[in-house]
Amino acid sequence: MMNDDVRRFIESIPADRRPLFERLRALIQNAYPDASLKLSYGVPTFKSKGGWVALGYWKGGVSIHTNGRHNIEEFNAAYPRIKTGTGTINLRVTDVVPEEALLAVIRRAMTGGGNWGWCGIVNVLARFGKRPGVRVRGEKPPGR
Template sequence: MTEIPVDEDVRGYIDAIPAAHRPLFDRLHGLIHRARPDVTVVMSYKMPTYKAGGRRVLLAVWKHGISVYGWRKDDDGGFVERHPRLKTSTGTIQLRPDDAAAISDEEFLDLFRGALAG
């Protein structure tokens, strides 16, 4: 699979991710690309934003892991129903590395396909 091209600002953000969270970020980054090979990534709201068609998904580092923003509540592949404790009241999915380790790539792909459909 080809690498998603990123600009200097996105590369700087990714390079600054703490080592403890980098494997999870890299996994999600790659799965987004698998879900939508035509995705582009730019900085928006000071975080990497993956855009395809008129849709977007944002990934951000937080103290304990990686947050996912922009997913479609009406088409998340059942992700939140299966993992309700990962959703915050603001509509964010907060993933700690241990939480994500128990979630299959297919579940994440369904989430990203739904978020970026259209």
């Protein structure tokens, strides 16, 4: 069930972007019918026990937000012409929407593939030659 904040957000979406937004919302809801849907950081966010996916809109289209680049790496490699950011896919209204590839991104983000956890952080640090608790020269300590 949709709360009033989410309903107002969807009603505020310009007419040219709403069909794409609704298509992506249906894709997420069909894959995760039990996910909660609430406004978080100003955008509709689907949350499951394992992770989350959010939808927003911008001047030229609709964005799918996840919690990290690792969720969209394969998508980015397969669809380099579709603009991406850190964990975000920015679909233009004119883009051909690769639903199966987007569904893979959604699944990864919603089932914990998007949750870093300690093991994920250690693996990322290892990629860059760092060990947990060891700073690289010139690097600021955590939290500063």
